[in-house]
Amino acid sequence: MATTFVITGSTKGIGFALAKYAVSAGHNVAIAGRGAADVQAAASKLGGPGKAIGVATDVTDAAQVQALWDAAAKAFGRVDVWINNAGVANTTRPIVQITPADVRTMVTTNMLGTIHGSQVAARAMTAQGSGKIFNILGGGSDGEYFPGMGVYGATKRGLDYFTRALVKELAGTPVLVGRVRPGVLLTEGMIREAKADPAAFAKSRKILNIIGDLPDTVAPHLVERMLATDRTGSKIAWLSGGKIAGRFLTASFKKRPDLFAIAGL
Secondary structure: OOOEEEEOOOOOHHHHHHHHHHHHOOOEEEEEEOOHHHHHHHHHHOOOOOOEEEEEOOOOOHHHHHHHHHHHHHHHOOOOEEEEOOOOOOOOOOHHHOOHHHHHHHHHHHHHHHHHHHHHHHHHHHHHOOEEEEEEOOOOOOOOOOOOOHHHHHHHHHHHHHHHHHHHHOOOOOEEEEEEEOOEEOOHHHHHHHHHOHHHHHHHHHHHHHHEEOHHHHHHHHHHHHHHOOOOOEEEEOOOHHHHHHHHHHOOOOOOOOHHHHOOO
């Protein structure tokens, strides 16, 4: 039986990779992003046994998030898995140099978007009798500091707390809640920031190539783990401590592809 996914921020990056794998595996997906043209273009690229629709959605607007649920439920009958993935990262500047506009965009998209999505999905899934909500976390969510990620990391740390609180508050309901740490991924955002600060990128390129992955590599693992999740509070992580250690230990004799060469850098 096909599972229906709603994935915010899914016109590119890990969101699109998750959608692509889900559709190829026979599941249905509602693609969501701010731009109507981008949403329709992304949905049209998905091929497989599953079906896809595109819904232009600004996740900072609660009414639009509700409309996203309504469109997916109308198209597919119900929503089984809601993934709050939409996010914005500006990670090349210290806190005092980030513009007010960039601060607002990161805080509203990353925080408000996930809160709105969780509220809408939790209410509707409780009413339909089942469902799963997964929040995509990222750098800083565990409290560790990374240069240039002060504001972005703060939003992700906040989302970790928010997700833990959601687990507690939805305990005893038919709604399962989970956290997802997708690892270090080569995305359009990472490429953009590498070009914006070539010097900083040059210093981190070697390490990023050791611990980084393409979204398409990671997506199957994440989707299958989400489908298999049967208890609330679960954490799904692509990069475990053991996997990171193993990559560094074998880096000198087991060369991995240069991710950034693939992107033309």
